[in-house]
Amino acid sequence: MATGQPYNPVLAQPDPPGPPQNHPRDVTNSLEDLLRNSEDDNGSQRAREMTSSPPDPIDLHDPSLSASRPPSPQTPQEDRMDDPGQLDPPVLEQERPIPYRKVIQNAGKVLEHIKNGSVGKRSRHSETSITYYDYIGHFISDTGHIDDSANIPALSHASADVQQRLIFVEDLSKPTINKLGETFSINPEFFEEHLLNSGYAGGEYDSPSARNWSTASFEKSYMSFRWIRPVYRLPTYFSSSELGNLLNDGTIHSTRGREVWTDVLTNIFRLEWGLWTDPRKTVRMKRVCGLEERVSIWKKRLNDRNTEIIIVLFDPLPEISETHQYWAPVGLQGQNSDTDDESDADDDLSQSYEMEEPKRVKDQGSFNIESLYWLIGRGRRKVGTLKSQVLNKVIIEQIGSRQAISVDLDRVFQATQSVRDLDANLKETKSTKLEICDGLHLEPLSLVEALFRIVKQDTMTLLNQLRQILDEIDIEMIDDTKMEDRLSLWRQIINRAQRELPELRSSIEPFIEFLIGLQSITFTTDLAALGPEVTQDKDELLKEIDHIIDRLQTTSTSLTSNMGLLDSRRSIDEAHAVARLTELAFIFIPMSFAASVFGMQVKPFAEPVPLSNFFIVAVVVTSFAYLMRMTMRSAWLVGLKAAVRHDVRRYAARNGQPVQAGTLPVLLVFRSIASRLGTIIIRPCKWAARGIISAAEMLWAVFGFIISFILLSGVASAIPLVILWTCDLDSDIQDAVTIAIVLIVTVIVVIPFWYRSDPKFRNALPDFIMDRVRRAPLWVRKASIYLILIATFSVVPLALIWTRPLATGIKSGLTVGVGMVVMLIVLIRVAMGRRRSYIVRLDF
Template sequence: MAAGSPRNYVHPDTIQFASSQAISSSNASLVESRFGGSGSGSYFRDVEKLSYHLPHLAAGHVLRQSCRYPEGGSVTRYDIFKDKSLPVTKVEYYPRTWSGPNVLHELSQIDIGSDLERRIVIVEDLSPTLIDVLGSIFQITPEFFEEHLNRSGYGRNSYNDGDTRAWNSGLLKKNYFSFKWQRPIYREACEPTSSNSRERLLGSHEPKMPPVEWLSEELIPNPPEKEPRFVTHRHRLLLNGNIFRQEWVLSIDPDVLVPPTGQNARGAWEERATLFRSNINGCDVVLLLLDPLPTISHSTHGEWPISTTEAEKSHQQASSAVQPLVETRTETLLPFTPVAPRGPERHHASPYQILKLRAELNVAKSTQEGLSKWIFQNRSGTFLDPMTSLLQLVHDDTLDLLHIMALVLEKIMVDSMDDHRIQERLSHWRAMVNRFQLELSDIRKNFDAFVQFVYGDKETPQFSSSLVSSVKNHIDALVAQIEKTQNSLRAELSILESKRGIAQAESVSKLTELAFFFIPLTFIATTYSMQIKELKKPPSISSFIWASITAVIVSYGLRLIVRSSIVLSFKRQCFRSVRKHGNLEPKDRIPAHVFLSWLIPHPKWFPLRYIFLGILITITGTVGLTFLWRRSHISVQLKETITVLFGTIVLLWVYLILRRFLRSKFGWHLDFP
């Protein structure tokens, strides 16, 4: 298409993609001619034309021919007949067999009037070859595959895919349904342990992407009369499939992304199922895309000890010693173990099945294996609808996930009582709680959308309705627990902020204590620096020190007096008396006129005269002593004697006046012991 030419929107189902009802045995030759017996990829040519109108296809994964396994994936076909006496037929198609015309003919061949009631085609993993084959067989819109591969790890940057709801065709009605859920797991201590190693695993098929490799030192035995020696082993990791989705570690500690060696951590692994349902010549055909187990191939190359028996088989000289052998050994790793078994056994456990359940907890099963158990191994021995089986499997995984979420919320509430932990982990906890709310909303929507897609206007079976109601009830209970946790976090955070404010106020009060030392020093220094006539002669250092010490003692002494219990008690008594006089409540502020009316109850002097008299005597004594010390013709000894006598008389008068005032006003007695 030339630049600037108009682009009219075209629905994905209107370009080269016929309806599924048109696929029958009569078009088998057409299918073979389109592929020429070798899979020429005409489906991709149609997708490429459609990508001009749908940008998300042009930037998506369906048109990309580069992946880790171009011919990967597995297909399993189940045929269920109307005659229930006939057994269910199971056919497995292995990789590298998609391009043959026989495969196309087998999947699309359904004779008119046959006894076939339902055909289920379950696909694990996807690859360009498999997409081409399935798209040509069922004439499915490429969005069916594109949505299943969204954020699937199909490519190195697959986790950065945009949301499928933002597609320009997102509001159109689809003839397929795709939904994701979280499978609860116990995360093991193995790769990938970081975003860097995960990116290198996803891009291992790219030439410029360095593989995930490391070296280790191993101690192996040596021939006789020699000490064991260390050898170097080279380790390398490769993914075994094209789909490797993301994990979700459900840990309240933000530092625990991968558990330490020998331990595991609760988490969830994202899974997706995409289904397409059609009717071919009266047969119900279900195409279901599922994710494979995210297994990792771990290869180790180096020297290994070989036993004597193996040496004899290799026609080597018999010896009781252990001889080294250079080879590459491979093992399959799975980054998690299941939280609960998948299948009907978990609902009908008996003492005789405990060992079986224990074995299933040690080995994770794929979604296809769990689905097969629900379809063909239910308790009654009859066939169970595949849609109901899928709903049951997702229902069990969801309830297990909700149980883990509830445990995480309880742990958050317990740890929120620790001030240190809540300061370190608050942002992580808030992110987890917000993620919980989003996941619960998606789960509710997916269950409703699944039932709507499968049953449409028909009445939903009671069993399926009970599964949906069960999930919704558990979601409602967890939503209430989330709100309780959020309220608890808010309360604990408020208490923490209050404690922090009190601590800051205490630190400020400690700084205020220093003011009783530095302000008097500043006052003395300022006094000596002023141009006072009597202080024209610079004072000595000893005079400054003594003056500073005296000022500090007086200042801090006043501080002690103000905060003393006697003064505080006197203050409370005064306030209580003033409030009683003014008919005020204990928490009311005391107006100035109420205080004055209490202090001066009558126009005459009465109690106020004692205060004025004490102040007048103190001022008079101070002025008299000042004039006394200004007389130079009086000797110093006489001045000191007069000062002591006069000061004693003044203090005695003040004491007597104060005692009279307190006795008349409050009934207090200030008597020396």
């Protein structure tokens, strides 16, 4: 199709008669006949079921995947490129394909990078995301989707009119790799090169480059290209030092009373290149960074028809899942608290769910809250809802649109809606696969134009960001304070740019040549016009890259010079400090010598000390000094220092504080240790506080009414009784007035409190006792009753006996008598019980 013209199915028909065209139904019938005769692993019955669906629109369950638009006259077919390893394709197609894990194992026996690579490892997720298109002449079919890896073998069945089939795969997974490799007999290096330093198999990003492979000089049927996409990095709860834990098991953070679990939702999660120069920026702030992206393209022509299969692998957007768990307090019953409003707003903004705590009979109010409830006549409401909120979000935001935007800036800011639309277009963040799919639908573009335009736009935006950073460095390197604070960040950005840009420049030209080779079948008429246009854009892009490389070299040289000047200035300052100390030494050393000489003329040293004392002190001091030397050089102390240094650097990276390579600030070390100790201390304190609060709530639920009753009556009668008993009155009068005050307080305060209190709250203690009595065994209850009776009949008389002024013999005799009476009662009770049992047995 011609570039820049919209698709029109009426105008697309050729005027002169061309070769006979096949109707889409004829295409389907021919594919059905082909699948009926083949005996592959899908089975003939499955082929008949899948070919029964109409060809328009393309459906996942249609293995023919034929074009939904009428084909144009076919271009002359090129010579078929058969695989020399297949001597008899019809016979080989009937055989079941070798499992792809076996292919990977065979390749691992020869190739070390396959044996130790990621292609054979298990992925975090097993989802499949495939989009495909068919080219018939200059026409492209509608979009087809595959979400199940079991349907991937259907992609190998194409009608005779399909000249090229584009298969877009986003976020590789283990089932997708196995089915694609098994269906199309793909070299495992194709997937392995795309997964280099992708985080697919964990947090390791030290894979060797594909240029170092033993097969790097071999001719291959694929091309892999990597570039940098400038984006805004959105705030998250993990830092670069925690990326390994995030990709392996996820991370957890405690912040503002919340526990935040972070997990990665994609298999491919590539590194980012920090493009910020302010050391105060942390992971909780929005900042500019360069996201690594890679596209890998594999092509091969089917052996039994003139159809070229092109598989394109894309990286997904970095998406994470954050689970927030927190205790949400609930306000008074009948009132809408701020917490409830906030939680309702959170539920409307994101996908969330609540995990309710098991219901328990408890009252979480204090005495003041209970009194308030009684005064205002309101009921109590349970609190303590554990809420969990799950947020799935993409952690990047587009800096500028990757597509061309044509707006009238003189008029766009005059309407609110147009401003919103412009902001949405500028910040719209899509994956590379979605950008290309949208481009194929909006404009009659080829894969070459769509992909190269995205690479060019991202690279130009990256060069603009680097240009701004270099301008900032050139201006701020004069300030010594800023240079000391930002030197490490500047060096990281410059060194990374000096490695990335030459590699990007050297890989652009082979990548474009490979892309143009993909268009030789479907866009033969447009290839002559496309070549010069792409070449011109490529030359312009390479020129801009060369310009930034030159500026990087200039800025690096200037930065090195300023670093030398800064070091020279520091050396001069240190020399001045040493000179000042030397001048002071001329004063203090003579004074110290004189003080030492005259300091010996004291009474303790008036007589000579034994020589043995000198040897004892010398041996002790020498031994202590040598022991300290051995301790400082011991292995455990060196390991402890290394562990503390590593912990401090992680703390600094998490909080965005620059740290030099050789030294660590003492204040930063203390902050790290305080943070670790605070975390260790806070957790048991929280646990203990929760236990104390829970125990207090349980006690209040049982004894709350008794405590409230005593406190209320005591407060109401305390002041009159204090005044009464502090006055100089007769004791009989004080007793009478005390009884009157108690009665008045009971009538006015205590009795209304009794009737206005909640019956359940009032009867909590009796209900608790009766509940425990009901649960006790029968023998325990009987024994308790006997003990109470014995105590009643023995303790009371004994107390009366021993509190009276009687003789000791009389007290002892009365005590023995009481004991004998109690024993007699017990014996009589036992005898009566046995008689009753005997009578019951006789009755039976």
